[in-house]
Amino acid sequence: MNQLPTANRQLADALLEAGCIKFGNFTLKSGLKSPIYIDLRYIISFPKLLEQVGAAYLPLLEKLTFNRLAGLPYAAIPIATAISLQGNYPMIYPRKEVKDYGTKADIEGEYRVGETAVVIDDLATTGGSKFEAIEKLTSAGLIIKDIVVLVDRQSGAKESLEAAGCAFHAVLTISQALNHWEATGKVEKEKIAETRAFLAK
Numbered sequence: 001m002n003q004l005p006t007a008n009r010q011l012a013d014a015l016l017e018a019g020c021i022k023f024g025n026f027t028l029k030s031g032l033k034s035p036i037y038i039d040l041r042y043i044i045s046f047p048k049l050l051e052q053v054g055a056a057y058l059p060l061l062e063k064l065t066f067n068r069l070a071g072l073p074y075a076a077i078p079i080a081t082a083i084s085l086q087g088n089y090p091m092i093y094p095r096k097e098v099k100d101y102g103t104k105a106d107i108e109g110e111y112r113v114g115e116t117a118v119v120i121d122d123l124a125t126t127g128g129s130k131f132e133a134i135e136k137l138t139s140a141g142l143i144i145k146d147i148v149v150l151v152d153r154q155s156g157a158k159e160s161l162e163a164a165g166c167a168f169h170a171v172l173t174i175s176q177a178l179n180h181w182e183a184t185g186k187v188e189k190e191k192i193a194e195t196r197a198f199l200a201k
Contacts, residue, residue, distance in 0.1 A: 004172075004176055004180055007055075007056060008056065008171065008172055008176070009180050010052070011052055011053065011056050011171070011172065012172060012176075012177040012180050012181065013180075013181075013184075013186060014046075014049050014052060015040075015043075015049075015151075015177075016177075016181065016186060016187070018042055018043070018045075018046050018049055019039075019042055020038065020039055020040050020042045020043060021036065021037070021038050021039075021151075021177070022036070022037045022038075022039070023035060023036055023037075023187060023188075023191040023195065024037070034198060035191065035194040035195050035198050036174075036195045036198070036199075038123055038151060038153065038174075040075055040079075040122035040123055040150060040151065041074070041075045041122075043078070043079065043122075044078045050078060050079070050082050051082060051086070053079055053082060053150060054079065054081075054082025054083045054085065054086045054087075055082075055086055056150070056171045057079075057083045057087075057120070057148055057150070057171060058083070058086060058087050060148050060169045060171065061083070061087060061089070061118065061148065064118055064145075064146050064148075064169075065116065066116045066117060066118040066145075066146065067090070067111075067112075067115040067116050067117065068089060068090040068091060068092055068109075068111060068115065068117050068118075069083060069084055069089045069090070069091045069092070069117065069118055069120050070091075070092050070093060070094065070107075070117040070118065070119050070120065070133070070137055070142070070144075071091060071092075071093045071120045071121075072093065072094070072119065072120065072121045072129070072130070072133050073093060073094070073095065073096045074096070075121075075122040075123070076120050076121045076122045077093055079120060079122055079150065080093065080120040083120060090109070090110070091109055092107055092108060092109030092110070092111050092117065093107070093108050093109065094106060094107050094108075094133050094136040094137055095107065095108060095136075106136055106139075106140060107136065107137065107140050107142075111140070111142060112141075113140070113141030113142070114141060114142075114143070115142055115143065116142070116143040116144075116145060117137055117142045117143070117144060118144075118145075118146045118147075118148060119133065119134065119137070119144055119146070119147040119148070119166075120148055120149075121147065121148075121149045121150075122149065122150050122151070123149060123150065123151050123152075123153060124147075124149040124151070124152045124153060124155075124157035124158070124161075124168070124170065125153045125155045125156075125157060126155055126156045126157055126160065127156065127157035127158075127159075127160040127161045128160075130147055130157070130161060131164070134147075134164075134166070144166060145166065145167060146166065146167045146168075146169060147161055147166050147167070147168050147169070148169045148170070148171075149168075149169070149170050149171070150170070150171050150172065151170065151171070151172050151173075151174060151177070152168075152170035152172070152173045152174065153174050153199075154173055154174055154175060154199060155199070158170075174195075174199065175196075175199075178192050178195060178196060
């Protein structure tokens with residue numbers, strides 16, 4: 001069983017209490033029926049939780065070498081901002097839509113060609129959405145070595161990103177959170193078992 005640091009146990013509970021992680025019966029974007037739904041966009045409505053989330057990335061980031069954070073739109077931009085404020089890291093972000101006026105920038109914020117950016121995202125599932133952003137950042141001359149997320153759903157992202165040459169780091173894995181909630185009785189055992197079975201498919 002994964003033993004989480006105290007701060008991460010508190011964070012797992014705070015995400016559950018804020019409704020960022022829900023148990024029930026949900027239809028995912030893929031059409032699959034899921035007993036768990038993770039919506040980390042909710043974090044922005046809870047300032048103290050947003051601050052807690054930003055702080056949770058710092059122990060991982062302190063071990064890495066980089067020049068700036070690259071927050072991925074849209075969910076990770078407020079998270080990257082919280083990290084930037086607490087860790088004093090400069091931040092940029094790749095645009096989802098290309099701007100056809102003004103500077104027509106693909107990437108917002110100041111950076112120099114040859115700098116290393118660490119990609120910040122909220123959730124990792126398969127890793128597919130990360131590759132598009134990495135392509136934008138590397139096309140602009142930035143070096144991407146590391147991707148750091150809040151929650152790893154453990155659905156293949158780590159493996160696909162590492163196969164592409166990027167190191168993958170997560171504050172929490174979904175199995176760590178489930179183990180913690182099971183041990184503390186925060187979530188019913190039946191829901192935990194159902195979620196584990198679904199994630200193992």
